[in-house]
Amino acid sequence: MVLDHQPAFRCGLALLIMLLVASNAWYVYSRSLNLADQYAHHAVEGINQHFARIFGVIDTIQSETVSELQWGRPHQDAEWLSTALHNPPGQAFYALDTPPPPFSHAELGNLTGLGQATALDAAHRREIAVALGLAPMLAAAYRHLDAQGVAWVYYVSSLQFIYLYPFTPSSSYHYSPFTPGGQFWRMAEPTANPDGLRVITPVYVDQAGKGPLLTISQPIWVHGKFHGVLCVDVSVNMLKRLLGSVAEPLGSLYLLNAQNQVVAASQEQALPQENLQQLPVMARYAAGGQAHVRVLAVGNTGMRVLHYLPNHWLALEIAKGCAPGLVAALLLWLALLLLSRTWKLNRELRRLSEHDALTGALNHRAFQALLLRLYQDYQAHGTVFSLVMVDLDHFKKVNDTFGHAVGDEVLKVLVRLARRLLRSEDKVARLGGEEFVLVLPGTDLHDAMKAAVRLRLQLERLHWHKLGLPDKVTASMGCAVVLASDCHAGAVLKRADDAMYRAKQEGRNRVCLDFHGQPPGVQ
Numbered sequence: 218m219v220l221d222h223q224p225a226f227r228c229g230l231a232l233l234i235m236l237l238v239a240s241n242a243w244y245v246y247s248r249s250l251n252l253a254d255q256y257a258h259h260a261v262e263g264i265n266q267h268f269a270r271i272f273g274v275i276d277t278i279q280s281e282t283v284s285e286l287q288w289g290r291p292h293q294d295a296e297w298l299s300t301a302l303h304n305p306p307g308q309a310f311y312a313l314d315t316p317p318p319p320f321s322h323a324e325l326g327n328l329t330g331l332g333q334a335t336a337l338d339a340a341h342r343r344e345i346a347v348a349l350g351l352a353p354m355l356a357a358a359y360r361h362l363d364a365q366g367v368a369w370v371y372y373v374s375s376l377q378f379i380y381l382y383p384f385t386p387s388s389s390y391h392y393s394p395f396t397p398g399g400q401f402w403r404m405a406e407p408t409a410n411p412d413g414l415r416v417i418t419p420v421y422v423d424q425a426g427k428g429p430l431l432t433i434s435q436p437i438w439v440h441g442k443f444h445g446v447l448c449v450d451v452s453v454n455m456l457k458r459l460l461g462s463v464a465e466p467l468g469s470l471y472l473l474n475a476q477n478q479v480v481a482a483s484q485e486q487a488l489p490q491e492n493l494q495q496l497p498v499m500a501r502y503a504a505g506g507q508a509h510v511r512v513l514a515v516g517n518t519g520m521r522v523l524h525y526l527p528n529h530w531l532a533l534e535i536a537k538g539c540a541p542g543l544v545a546a547l548l549l550w551l552a553l554l555l556l557s558r559t560w561k562l563n564r565e566l567r568r569l570s571e572h573d574a575l576t577g578a579l580n581h582r583a584f585q586a587l588l589l590r591l592y593q594d595y596q597a598h599g600t601v602f603s604l605v606m607v608d609l610d611h612f613k614k615v616n617d618t619f620g621h622a623v624g625d626e627v628l629k630v631l632v633r634l635a636r637r638l639l640r641s642e643d644k645v646a647r648l649g650g651e652e653f654v655l656v657l658p659g660t661d662l663h664d665a666m667k668a669a670v671r672l673r674l675q676l677e678r679l680h681w682h683k684l685g686l687p688d689k690v691t692a693s694m695g696c697a698v699v700l701a702s703d704c705h706a707g708a709v710l711k712r713a714d715d716a717m718y719r720a721k722q723e724g725r726n727r728v729c730l731d732f733h734g735q736p737p738g739v740q
Contacts, residue, residue, distance in 0.1 A: 234550060238543060245538030249531055250502055250509065253467040257513055257524040260470050260483070263459045265516045268433075270365055271449055274358045275415070275435050279447055281354060282372070285347045286439045295350035298325075299342055302334040305387060309333075312387035313349075322384035325352050326371070329391035330378025341376050344444070348372050348380040355382045358449075366455025368427040372437075373402060374445040390425060401432040405446045413438050417518060419478050420453055429453040431480060456481040460522075468508075468526035475519035493523060502526065573647040575625055576632040579656075584646035585706075587656060592706035595699050603665035604709055605655035606695040606717035607631070607672070610725040612651035615686070623684055630684075631676065631692070638672055654713070662698040662730060669694045669728045677726065691726035693717055700733065 298320065302311045311334035316325050328349060337345070351372065359370045359382050371381040379392045396402065400418040403409060410416060413436040423430045427450075435447040460470045460483035470483040477494040479487075488494060490507060498521060502509040509526040571583035579587065591602045609615075609631065616624040628651065635645045635655060644656040655672075657665050677689045695716025699709045712731040720729040 238539065241539050242535050245535045246531065248538070249467075249534040250526075253509075253524065253526050254502070254511070256467040257470060257511065257522060260460050260462070261513045261515055261522045263462060264456065264472065264520075264522065267365055267455070267459060268516060268518050271362060271367065271433060271451065272415075274362060275433065275447060275449060278351065278354055278358060279435050279437065282347070282351060282437055282447060283439055285350060286344065286437070286444055295346040295352075296342075298349045299345045302328065302337075302345070304334055308387075310387065310391050310393070311337075312391055314387050324356055325349075326355065326380060326382030326384050327387060328378060328380045329387050330374075330376070331392055331394065332377070344374055344376055345378060348374065348378070352380070352382070355380070359383060362449070366452035366458075367449055368423060368430055368452055369425075369448070369450040371448050371450075372445060373448060375443060376445075385425060399432075401434045401448050402446060405434040405436045407436075407443050410436060413443075417474060417520065419474060419476050420480050423450070427452065431474070453481050457483070468524055468530060471523040471525065472515070473512075473521045473523055480520070488523075489525065489527075493525070496523065504528075576629050576645075576647055578632045578653065579644055579646035581646070581648055584644075584648065584654065584656070587644060587646070588706045588710065591656070591658060592699065592703070592709070600659060601661055601699055602709075603657045603660045603662060603696060603698045604713040605657065605665055605669045605672075606710075606713040607635075607653040607655065607669075607692050608694075608717055608721065609651040610691045610693055610721075615690070619685060623686070626684055627686075627690055630679065631690075634675055634679070635672055638675060639668065643668075654710070660698075662696060665696045665698065666728060666730055669696055673726065673728055693720035693725045694728045695720055695731065696728060697731035697733075702733075 298313065298316065301315065301317050302313055303315075304311045305314070310329055310331055312329040313325070313327050316322065328345065330345070355370045355372070359367060362370070369381060369383075371379055373379045373392075373396065377392060377396075379396065381390070397406075400421070404416045404418060407413075415433065415435050418432040418434065420429050420431050422428070430450045430452060433449045433451060437444045437447055456472055460472060460481055469486065469489075471479050471488060471494070472481040473494050474480050479494060490505075493510060496510065496512045498514045499510075499512045502511045502524075506528075508528055509531065511524045511526075513522045513524070514520075515522060571579060573580045588604075591600075594600050595602065609627065612624065612627070615627060628647075631653065632645050632647075635653070639645070639655065639657075642658055643660075646654045646656060648654055655665075655668065657668060660668070673692060673694060677691050679690070681688070681690050695713045695718070697709050697713035697716060703709055712733060716729040716731040720727045723729065
């Protein structure tokens with residue numbers, strides 16, 4: 218049984234537990250990455266939906282603006298509103314600071330531009346009227362997107378005016394020669410964006426006090442001519458809230474724009490490592506010395522979300538996930554160790570119950586069980602066996618003269634010698650005192666005699682003087698083989714014992730055979 222091989226058993230058990238722990242750790246590691254991936258995708262999906270709502274509104278307003286500039290005529294109210302433009306005293310810009318009744322600032326933003334209101338030509342006034350005609354749509358867009366963190370909605374024309382919603386007085390903000398210097402314009406104008414693609418600016422701080430913003434700029438082209446840009450300013454604080462919307466954040470999320478600028482982060486901390494913002498979109502997590510990192514695309518915005526998963530967090534998750542497995546493995550180890558110890562103890566108890574405590578030879582009970590088993594095997598299959606009775610000569614004299622300690626050593630030497638000379642399947646049993654019996658399975662009388670003679674000769678040749686004995690130690694032996702006439706197992710032992718007594722009577726230190734049932738001529 219495997220428990221009989223303690224070192225191999227322990228090594229195998231340790232290997233098994235290591236494999237269990239390693240597989241559990243890999244499972245927890247994979248599960249943690251999967252949960253982190255779900256967390257990152259959830260955040261990206263939230264930002265995607267956020268921009269999708271804004272882009273949907275921009276597309277609608279863009280289509281209407283292009284249609285009005287290309288084919289339609291502005292609403293009569295819009296043309297009438299344009300006549301309300303005036304220049305504040307001493308200023309080189311015009312504005313709609315005071316809309317005529319029944320219009321109010323709640324439904325109108327403000328329109329400001331460079332030049333004198335009274336000197337505007339027809340084309341200029343027509344495009345202003347188109348922008349004012351879009352006022353209801355831009356107002357509705359703002360109200361619809363206000364919950365999405367939209368701060369401003371406006372149209373900036375190449376004719377140097379801007380329509381802005383919600384309303385802000387021209388004294389706070391108006392179109393100026395510096396307006397085209399804004400990134401919302403420079404990134405969208407034809408020299409920088411000849412294909413007229415929608416662009417998103419880097420983060421900047423709003424001059425009107427609405428905090429950090431980024432602008433989505435949609436160029437307006439009609440018949441191959443660039444007219445201006447439709448813009449929506451988005452609050453960065455809203456993007457931060459979207460990144461940190463998960464109740465239990467797994468790592469840190471960073472929203473990057475096309476310029477590799479960190480737009481927003483799920484936590485108030487800078488990127489822990491340099492150059493991470495330059496990483497491209499990645500299909501899976503990349504393991505580094507400090508963290509696992511993955512970059513996910515945010516739709517067609519040109520933006521990306523970088524997920525930074527510190528290795529110490531993963532290690533903690535693996536430790537927490539493996540803790541039950543480690544406890545179970547420890548309990549398994551203790552249980553199997555206890556089983557091993559119990560098995561070893563039981564085996565030792567069994568050995569002690571079957572062996573003589575002094576010499577290690579089989580005791581009388583174990584010998585009787587073995588003898589019965591061999592006798593039954595002979596009856597069933599005809600497998601012969603022989604017994605050799607061994608009795609040390611004058612052993613009482615050794616005990617009386619040199620002490621029982623020396624006598625005990627003599628008995629142990631006899632058993633060790635017999636085991637060395639016999640086969641592995643042969644057994645030595647102690648029947649009591651100085652009487653022993655050799656059990657020789659599958660052995661006939663002739664071979665039993667040779668084994669007995671060899672033991673007798675080797676015994677008397679030992680250096681007994683090392684034990685303080687002046688004379689050699691000898692033994693008388695009797696050999697018997699099982700016979701068909703034996704009616705019970707003890708009959709074989711009785712005949713071997715008789716042969717041994719005959720050896721003593723004939724002068725000791727000799728081997729006598731039991732010839733009962735032997736063919737004529739066997740001596």
